[in-house]
Amino acid sequence: MLTLRLYLAQRISAMLMVPFVIVHLIAMIYAIQGGLSAAEILGRTQGSAFWFAFYGLFVVAAAVHGAIGLRVIAAEWLRLARGLDLLMWAAGALFLGLGARAVLAVTL
């Protein structure tokens, strides 16, 4: 149910996300000090080309990775055979759509 192509997409997106996740974890631990506010988050990210590129790529990689992961779980735990492709693409589109909206909202 996973072919070489899907495997490569899964592993490459994983490798891309290693630095993203580490930076994101550090940023979160830093950001929550003294509480969170919309102004604080926006002050850090708004108009920043760096954070736009960072979270933009992060969202793309996470959408690919999450969609393929859900495909595997649906096949092995739910025993879905047909509809795997549909599930994968729908999940990917949902992640990508909502993620793109979020990135635009906090960086534009």
Add this chain to the structure above:
Amino acid sequence: MRLAQRSQPLWLAHVLHRLSGLGLALFLPLHFYVLGMAMSQPERLDGFLHWSEAPMVKLAEFGLVFLLAVHLFGGLRLLVLEFLPWPAPHKTLAAGAVAGAALVSGLFLLNAV
């Protein structure tokens, strides 16, 4: 018959990786949705962030950070295992992954409270 091999550490590492991945995949749309409020309705985002100060929510956030950290370290373990042909002390890697995740999420919790 109970399958005894399912108590071996690498099976547990696999299940932990899968469950953390599933948890993150379910959380992600919600996370994106809330952040998406920042542009259109910043006051609603602030209301949500204020709500996120509650202790139960804090605990849930700690859980999410743990999921992310556990998936990160578990994934690094797999990448090492697959792409670096080391004669691997797999169990040490698996234990290290969980320890690393506990450390990172513990740090998060300490900062949050």
Add this chain to the structure above:
Amino acid sequence: MPASGPTLSVAVHRGTSDGSTLRVDHFTVPAHDSQTVLDVVTWIQQNADATLTYRFACRVGMCGSCAMTVNGVARWTCRTHVSKVIRDGRLEIGPLRNLPVIKDLAVDMDPFFDKWAAAGGSHAPTATRYDPVVDIDPQAPERVAANAGIECINCSVCYASCDTVAGNPAYLGPAALNRAWTLVNDLKHADTKGVLDVVSGSGGCHNCHSIGSCTALCPNELDPLSSIAGLKRATTRRAFRGR
């Protein structure tokens, strides 16, 4: 049955895959030193219930036909001492997992061997009998890698223990993929490309989750987990180089 001396309490899973006659039978079996699980099954068949069906041939760990599930773990029963696997004086013996049961402890190995063949498991020669014999350096890295995986006896212990096979019946499984890895490294194999093609398909090596029950339980101490990782690297490298 002589009532004197120590005994074992043995539960045996009976029946066929269609499930209509599934049951567990209990037997009390005389215990001996150096007794193997196969000895126990044979005693039951010869002294307690002649209708018990099981499979064995060589009794010395070479033929790979006597594997069963013993106290929840797939084992080669002829080389598994009761003293090593017994828990609280009890032994629970069932057929291998992940394969259809013919009857009682005998499973249908066809899917296992079909996948062995499907993973490109047959040899394609690079030379005919009329060509001179090609020297193979036993120290060549490819040969060393192939040697590490060739002692497979096709007992299906790894296949029965694989949770990826359990979740994904199309997956080729550890034994077939380990065989494919030895062929990829066989300098006299003509169709390496064909092997890499089939292990890249939808039931191929990329479905493996590296749980490692295969390597942990292989009675011949082979390492299918690492062989499959080798296939993942070889197919990845080839994908980036272009075919």
